[in-house]
Amino acid sequence: MRRVLGSIAFAAVAVLVCGRYEDRYDRSKMPWDLRPVQNMIGLWSLQSKSGRIIDLPPPDQIDFAINPIPKFGARAINITHTYFHANGQVNRHDYGFMPVKNATRRDPRIHVAYLTTSSEGWSMMEQGQVRGSKLTFHLKQFLARTFGVGKMGDLDIREFERQFEQKDYNNIVMMVRAETARDSESYTAFYKRVLG
Template sequence: MWRRLCGLAVIALVVVIAHARYEDRYDMDTLPWDLRPVRNFIGMWELQGKPAGRWRDLPAPDLIDFSINPIPKFGARTVNITHSYYKPNSKDVARSDYGFMPIKNATRRDPRVHVAYLTTSSMGYSMMEQGFVRGPKIITHLKQFLRRSFDVGNNGIDLEIREFERQYEQTDFHHMTMKIRAATAIETEGYTAEYKKVLW
């Protein structure tokens, strides 16, 4: 009897802690001061319709999740990043990108707000982008691309990215545009995708 009650108590505690952590991911009351330049980007963004443009190997994520990570990494507060890509005509996730975005705020010497955009794909690729925040925009450029940092199925694609530029722009609190311009070993890709904030 006591074992069963203790087991239920532990499960209830885990659920409460997990729920609290989930809610804290978007709680502006827990937003570290360093992350204020990107505060309006915090939330879960869902792709609206089909992107306009051309892509082959670098499609727009179906979900983009920017959440609060209050633990400093590399001397700066960070935003956690998750990109989710669905299987065609399904809500099942085919692959994901995970990473974080450190923010370096403006100083007297440098008035720009610098960001890094570091992601690793479940397909085994990793990217490091650097850029800045200017008002309602985040603009990043590729600094390094690691071609298969671990071995997973790649569907016959040996991706090599030579140039990559990403731009997020909020048109209002609930809507965001992502523009991608990229050059791979095979072709040039570029598109504009519209997103709506569905969780914050």
């Protein structure tokens, strides 16, 4: 409960600083290119998780927002992952964006990317596709920007697959399978919409 209240307070401060809440999640102001992923827009809170989790835990909150809308260039959804300590304090953040390339006559697939940078010192580039209510991503590049990333200081992600599946408007499931230099991880995390 404390996490949710802290997150809502953080969202309120972000709204005052960055823009109105309505702009962040207002689908009527969303660029046409983002329609294949429009139902993901919102603030999602972790409800439960299961599986093998070591270095790459699921975020406690995922924020998919459309503000600010770029004046030119690629249209993308802004991504913020928030991780909390057991006492409710923020442990770390991942920031990034999700550009969408819509289907064309030559290529009927909807391509998406998941580009994030962690406050713990690494960046990931994932590429994938949208198929109905599923978004599937595969790791293309992992960059450690500082020495000593991860719990043991030697995080090196070799393989990473992420899939989001929207069960209904207010519930999504994130499934992750990863291989690092030390071990493998595989888990399922269930999220519920808090805002949006």
